Amino acid sequence: MTFCDRCGEAAARGDHAACERARALEPPRYCAECRRRMKVQVVPTGWTATCVEHGTRAS
Amino acid sequence: MPEILEMARAQVLAGGAGLGEAQILEVLRLGDDHLPELLQLAHDVRTKWCGPEVEVEGIVSLKTGGCPEDCHFCSQSGLFASPVRSVWLDIPSLVEAARQTAATGATEFCIVAAVRGPDQRLMAQMREGVKAIREAVEIQVAASLGMLTREQVDELVDMGVHRYNHNLETCRSFFPRVVTTHSWEERWSTLTMVRESGMEVCCGGILGLGESVEQRAEFAAQLAELDPHEVPMNFLNPRPGTPLGDQPVVEGRDALRAIAAFRLAMPRTILRYAGGREITLGDLGTRDGLLGGINAVIVGNYLTTLGRPATEDLALLAELKMPVKALSATL
Numbered sequence: 262m263t264f265c266d267r268c269g270e271a272a273a274r275g276d277h278a279a280c281e282r283a284r285a286l287e288p289p290r291y292c293a294e295c296r297r298r299m300k301v302q303v304v305p306t307g308w309t310a311t312c313v314e315h316g317t318r319a320s
Numbered sequence: 321m322p323e324i325l326e327m328a329r330a331q332v333l334a335g336g337a338g339l340g341e342a343q344i345l346e347v348l349r350l351g352d353d354h355l356p357e358l359l360q361l362a363h364d365v366r367t368k369w370c371g372p373e374v375e376v377e378g379i380v381s382l383k384t385g386g387c388p389e390d391c392h393f394c395s396q397s398g399l400f401a402s403p404v405r406s407v408w409l410d411i412p413s414l415v416e417a418a419r420q421t422a423a424t425g426a427t428e429f430c431i432v433a434a435v436r437g438p439d440q441r442l443m444a445q446m447r448e449g450v451k452a453i454r455e456a457v458e459i460q461v462a463a464s465l466g467m468l469t470r471e472q473v474d475e476l477v478d479m480g481v482h483r484y485n486h487n488l489e490t491c492r493s494f495f496p497r498v499v500t501t502h503s504w505e506e507r508w509s510t511l512t513m514v515r516e517s518g519m520e521v522c523c524g525g526i527l528g529l530g531e532s533v534e535q536r537a538e539f540a541a542q543l544a545e546l547d548p549h550e551v552p553m554n555f556l557n558p559r560p561g562t563p564l565g566d567q568p569v570v571e572g573r574d575a576l577r578a579i580a581a582f583r584l585a586m587p588r589t590i591l592r593y594a595g596g597r598e599i600t601l602g603d604l605g606t607r608d609g610l611l612g613g614i615n616a617v618i619v620g621n622y623l624t625t626l627g628r629p630a631t632e633d634l635a636l637l638a639e640l641k642m643p644v645k646a647l648s649a650t651l
């Protein structure tokens with residue numbers, strides 16, 4: 262994982278512990294490979310997140 | 321027992337008449353040492369005037385993000401540097417979301433769109449989506465699509481939408497600090513049209529936007545004046561990139577005081593836990609609120625954030641011996 266999927270910053274730089282905690286109650290917003298903002302759809306039982314370049318992740 | 325609670329016992333519990341603004345403020349100012357008796361009284365009021373049932377609802381975002389409005393708490397405004405991108409849910413996925421919601425025992429499914437008000441495309445999606453849900457799933461359909469024209473109100477009634485959500489969000493005096501692209505009065509006028517149409521009115525807001533305790537009391541009194549069928553209570557979950565992204569979250573005790581105060585202001589309304597409870601109250605506080613005036617929950621995920629699994633809430637309701645309201649009771 263190159264980028265933090267919550268804040269979009271470089272995963273190796275800075276502290277992302279708060280991002281990680283927040284992610285328990287949030288879907289990812291940034292593609293971890295290219296840091297593009299993803300198209301995210303939340304539904305009652307899950308989510309899908311799509312990067313135009315790197316495809317779709319789902320819960 | 322503090323005098324204000326003695327008064328509330330007679331006026332609200334015995335008489336069924338909600339507290340007025342000054343009384344609500346007194347309740348909100350009660351010290352932590354009185355919190356248990358306050359919650360107990362609010363629970364007694366809820367049980368007496370609403371019964372033991374809990375109404376369970378699921379919500380889904382039909383159109384996410386890209387909203388032209390500037391509600392300072394909202395990650396879906398297109399005016400802030402929020403990471404939330406615009407996306408539409410397709411009709412088969414909408415029906416599937418309704419099906420999964422119904423499978424939890426929920427009686428309500430609310431379709432939400434991040435818009436100032438519906439355009440033709442959204443109304444067309446609604447017409448198709450509501451029809452498809454009503455053909456395939458046993459559940460009541462509600463909607464939340466922003467400000468409406470009278471024609472749109474009539475169209476929604478025609479589709480079979482039984483309840484309309486439109487939050488005032490905060491009290492009238494604080495609203496201009498939170499939203500500048502439309503007014504509290506514009507929201508009120510949509511609510512008035514919804515009421516006149518015969519649809520059930522669902523109207524609540526968000527606590528923790530920076531409003532004072534006085535303004536919280538003002539808000540409860542204004543909601544009581546509106547007298548909605550349902551009041552969803554959200555607690556701010558500060559969203560990255562929004563103007564309120566660094567706002568501190570509401571303290572659990574203050575949230576519980578507010579829940580009880582809103583119940584004492586509106587003894588008969590459906591008072592629903594909406595977003596932010598996981599962060600403000602956690603598991604323990606969630607239980608305290610259900611024993612302190614709350615009689616409805618949103619289960620599963622929210623619009624852009626996640627909730628706890630529906631099974632956890634349903635297990636808690638079973639443990640508290642609170643039956644889930646049946647569909648037959650809502651028709």
Ligand code: SF4
Pocket residue numbers: 387388389390391394395396397433434435436466
């Ligand atoms: S109108 Fe609704 S979706 Fe749009 S910014 Fe305000 S709260 Fe968000």
Ligand SMILES: [Zn+2]
Pocket residue numbers: 265266267268269270276277280
């Ligand atoms: Zn991060």
Ligand SMILES: [Zn+2]
Pocket residue numbers: 292293294295296297312313314315316
């Ligand atoms: Zn990517």
